Amino acid sequence: MTVVDFIADQRTSHRVPHAVSCRALEVSQSWFYKWLGRPTTTRDEHRADLTMAIREVFDRSGGTYGSPRIHIELRGRGWRVSKNTIAKIMAELGLAGRVRKRRRSLTRQGKRPAARDLVRRKFTAPAPDVAWCGDMTEMW
Known part of the structure; x- marks a missing residue:
């Protein structure tokens, strides 16, 4: 919206005289009339x-x-x-394109088979350095 459109809108929508709008926006009334009646470029x-x-x-x-x-x-x-x-x-x-929702998951199904469970889900070892275990989501 240009300044001329704003002044004209104030005049028609809110009944504010164009002289008051021109004075508030610090433009002359002759400028307003020149731009109001100008042909489209x-x-x-x-x-x-x-x-x-x-x-x-x-x-x-x-x-x-x-x-x-x-x-x-x-x-x-x-x-x-x-x-x-x-x-x-x-x-x-007021146009906005839709954003694609990306499929997000913390774990991905791999193409490789799962590793064998050598400790059979028993995570306590009888002595130090006997069984090592850890939680790894993905191994490449």
């Missing part, structure tokens, strides 16, 4: 087209793509835009 049109393209790719992905994947998709379509610009537009639109 090519940059604004390009930004609007980019926003529509981002929205379309995001919706087509089912809401899963984040800015890096949308960047790859748009580069494939011929857009020249950075990931940071896409991330900024997505934040303005």
Whole structure:
């Protein structure tokens, strides 16, 4: 939202006169009227087209793509835009990709067979240096 949009929004939504808003923001009323009636620039049109393209790719992905994947998709379509610009537009639109949940476990099933239980689960030894045991999750 630009300053002009903010002043216009205050005028319509909250009935704050534009003169008061201009004075509070330290801009002149002539500046406000100049920017209010200006035609759209090519940059604004390009930004609007980019926003529509981002929205379309995001919706087509089912809401899963984040800015890096949308960047790859748009580069494939011929857009020249950075990931940071896409991330900024997505934040303005309130779009966020879903994060894949990684399967996490503390122990992994190995491909090797389990070691034989030589102490037969008896962890007390009759004398020192007779039986050694330990707890190891994984041995490579």
